Amino acid sequence: MRLSKAWTVASKDFKTFTKKKGILYSSLYFELVVSIGLPFLVLYISGKPNAVAALPQLLNAFSFLFVIGAALLPVSIASYSLVGEKVQKSLEPLLATPTTDEEILAGKSIAAFLPAICSSFIGALVFTILIDLFTYSPLKYLYFPNWDFAIILFLLAPLVCILAVGFNVLVSSRVNDVRTAQQIGYLIILPFGAVYFLTELKVLTQTTNNLLIMAAVVAVIDGIVFYLVRATFQREEILTKWK
Amino acid sequence: MNMIEVQGLTKKFGDFTAVDGLTFQVAEGEVFGLLGPNGAGKTTTVRMLCCLISRTAGDAHIAGYDLANPADSLKIRKLIGLVPDNIGLYEELSAYENLDYYGKLYECTPDERKTRIEYFLKMMELWEKRDLPISDFSKGMKQKVGIARALIHDPRLLFFDEPTANLDPESARSIREFILQLKKEGKTIFFNTHNLDEAQRVCDRIGILKTRLLAVNTPQQLEKNVWGSRTVIQVEEVSEPVLEAVRRLDPVSLSVEENKINIGINDPTRQNPDFVQAIVAAGGRIQYVTQLNPGLEETYLKIIQ
Numbered sequence: 001m002r003l004s005k006a007w008t009v010a011s012k013d014f015k016t017f018t019k020k021k022g023i024l025y026s027s028l029y030f031e032l033v034v035s036i037g038l039p040f041l042v043l044y045i046s047g048k049p050n051a052v053a054a055l056p057q058l059l060n061a062f063s064f065l066f067v068i069g070a071a072l073l074p075v076s077i078a079s080y081s082l083v084g085e086k087v088q089k090s091l092e093p094l095l096a097t098p099t100t101d102e103e104i105l106a107g108k109s110i111a112a113f114l115p116a117i118c119s120s121f122i123g124a125l126v127f128t129i130l131i132d133l134f135t136y137s138p139l140k141y142l143y144f145p146n147w148d149f150a151i152i153l154f155l156l157a158p159l160v161c162i163l164a165v166g167f168n169v170l171v172s173s174r175v176n177d178v179r180t181a182q183q184i185g186y187l188i189i190l191p192f193g194a195v196y197f198l199t200e201l202k203v204l205t206q207t208t209n210n211l212l213i214m215a216a217v218v219a220v221i222d223g224i225v226f227y228l229v230r231a232t233f234q235r236e237e238i239l240t241k242w243k
Numbered sequence: 244m245n246m247i248e249v250q251g252l253t254k255k256f257g258d259f260t261a262v263d264g265l266t267f268q269v270a271e272g273e274v275f276g277l278l279g280p281n282g283a284g285k286t287t288t289v290r291m292l293c294c295l296i297s298r299t300a301g302d303a304h305i306a307g308y309d310l311a312n313p314a315d316s317l318k319i320r321k322l323i324g325l326v327p328d329n330i331g332l333y334e335e336l337s338a339y340e341n342l343d344y345y346g347k348l349y350e351c352t353p354d355e356r357k358t359r360i361e362y363f364l365k366m367m368e369l370w371e372k373r374d375l376p377i378s379d380f381s382k383g384m385k386q387k388v389g390i391a392r393a394l395i396h397d398p399r400l401l402f403f404d405e406p407t408a409n410l411d412p413e414s415a416r417s418i419r420e421f422i423l424q425l426k427k428e429g430k431t432i433f434f435n436t437h438n439l440d441e442a443q444r445v446c447d448r449i450g451i452l453k454t455r456l457l458a459v460n461t462p463q464q465l466e467k468n469v470w471g472s473r474t475v476i477q478v479e480e481v482s483e484p485v486l487e488a489v490r491r492l493d494p495v496s497l498s499v500e501e502n503k504i505n506i507g508i509n510d511p512t513r514q515n516p517d518f519v520q521a522i523v524a525a526g527g528r529i530q531y532v533t534q535l536n537p538g539l540e541e542t543y544l545k546i547i548q
Contacts, residue, residue: 097345
């Protein structure tokens with residue numbers, strides 16, 4: 001596989017997104033709320049009496065939202081990237097070029113993965129700075145960085161992001177319009193949302209070990225989804241069965 | 244040298260046979276038209292030859308490269324250009340950006356891309372609109388950009404799949420003229436159409452496809468093979484002695500319509516003077532002698548039926 005070809009495909013999608021800003025903006029609202037809105041909520045709460053003891057648990061819970069963000073952010077981009085090609089009927093001329101299926105798939109995946117993970121990292125940076133700034137005084141120590149957040153950000157979030165991209169490729173092969181692809185694609189958030197609420201309900205606990213186990217499970221699912229995506233993203237399949 | 248060589252090419256989708264046992268060759272520099280009704284297998288044939296879908300049986304070679312060999316697939320795609328029936332441009336991008344993207348995918352250098360994009364857009368009178376998004380273009384303009392996209396890497400072989408379908412007559416004409424210009428430049432062109440007039444104007448040879456290849460030849464020869472040669476002799480009055488004189492020369496067929504004698508002849512150049520002489524000798528007064536051409540449409544319909 002030639003990475004330069006994959007990058008050409010991805011660059012074209014980046015260019016498209018800069019012209020269809022709605023696709024990018026729709027992905028960024030969540031990131032803005034988490035990385036800026038939540039620290040201000042924490043600032044408000046930390047001023048309340050007896051709030052200091054509850055702060056670590058609250059910040060732990062908020063950290064997990066970056067996993068949900070990693071599942072959410074690539075959905076609109078991945079949906080548009082593939083279903084957009086279907087709608088514009090541009091897959092046939094694209095597949096007629098001397099570009100392999102793997103290079104096209106890699107390009108499409110990079111186009112969805114890179115903006116999502118970059119915005120996650122930038123959001124996380126803003127989040128950690130603001131949280132440390134607002135909580136240093138009541139906690140008397142810097143809450144971030146910590147190992148759990150590092151696992152969430154550098155291991156779990158990328159794996160979840162890959163899963164969301166793969167899931168959306170599978171969804172895109174079965175639907176004909178971008179909105180339907182997005183609506184179905186957002187279902188990928190459900191298992192991670194469930195983990196978040198079960199943690200809040202104290203059914204699960206967010207420990208380093210649990211996060212590592214979760215990362216391992218997601219990695220295995222990534223492998224299965226990758227296998228399915230490779231089987232689906234075949235030029236003959238695309239031209240004759242992707243309706 | 245043959246640019247395309249196809250032997251027994253077959254494509255099945257489950258139990259449905261889309262293309263059955265195609266055998267034909269297309270010489271380098273030739274314009275070959277594939278005619279057939281909707282669902283005849285024209286697009287499937289083009290897709291197989293462009294390495295977009297696999298064949299179920301048979302062999303095919305493009306410029307000597309084997310379609311069945313996966314290692315040849317990228318080489319084949321490098322030397323062909325495809326204008327699909329759905330042109331499939333990126334509506335948000337400009338004409339220039341669309342062509343530049345495909346130039347990169349076809350591995351053209353930045354200089355080649357710049358020069359060729361400018362050349363084609365100027366030739367197609369779209370240079371002034373190069374920065375407008377494709378969504379602002381008319382259907383005919385999009386079709387021109389689609390053709391430029393197929394030519395951006397200077398391919399040796401071009402596939403056109405219904406290139407003038409749904410275009411207004413003026414746009415269709417300019418596309419046809421451009422295809423004829425490519426023919427003059429020596430490009431090999433494989434042309435799918437169900438526009439018979441267009442096929443007759445543009446193609447050197449025509450294949451008539453309805454799942455199987457029913458006939459392949461030049462348009463003139465196809466007509467001749469189906470209908471034979473027919474001469475119509477219009478006389479002042481068709482009398483029995485005149486008809487008897489014609490019958491004595493043993494024509495392939497003979498019919499009379501008002502004062503026109505319709506004669507089927509194997510070799511008109513040699514036999515026409517004999518028929519004229521016989522009619523005059525029998526007292527017939529000849530008004531006109533014409534060669535009857537049923538046209539490609541009649542020929543096509545006869546073959547398809």
